[in-house]
Amino acid sequence: MLEHFLENGEVVTSVILFGIGLAALLLHKNLIKKIIGLNIMDTAAYLFLAAQGYIEGRGAPIVTDGVTRMDAYINPIPSGLVLTGIVVSVSVTALMLALTVCLYQKYHSLNMDYIIMKMRKEEE
Template identity: 50%
Template sequence: MERLITNYYEVAAIVLFGIGFAILLLHNNLIKKIIGMNIMDTAVFLFFIAKGYIQGAEAPIILDVNSKTTNFVNPIPTALMLTGIVVAVSITAFALSITIKVYEHYGTIELDQIMKMGG
């Protein structure tokens, strides 16, 4: 139980991922599926950023040449997640535009109704 409390960011990320995955699987509405995908994206971002954080470490920017600090936070997970956020926003915009086209063609965004129409 102590490890769950210590790693509460990771636990929250796993719970968020599970919620997003459940939304993605259980709902037939395309907008709800996109929201579930975004929740999963956010969970992955939270998890990687939490793994890259080191308690008591400083940002990897050296302001003073005489500084004796050797404990720095790893900047790579943060940089990768910034790129991931840009990709996630792009995929969300693309998915929403496809959803608009599906609605214009079928008149609904419910997948079960689209499948009944011969989708």
């Protein structure tokens, strides 16, 4: 059993990271901690994709020394997905942080329960 975990260390690590991020997202009331939890979940997904795209003994998909056989290189699609995901997650994080600053300026708190309570009082 332990050997199986050691063979798939990247996958096990990505599952653990995803769990940590999900726990932070669900259990913390602070908006900054929720954003950090979401970023940890993103990182876990990227690690999983990169681990699945890697094949032992194969090189990067750059033709060198005239080797054009497909079985000499890894699949470049997971790497491209990871790079695209990183760009998107940085943009989403920037947007979330900007919205968090706006909420803090309006409600002077980063506690979700307090902000929701104040919003409901404003509606009444």
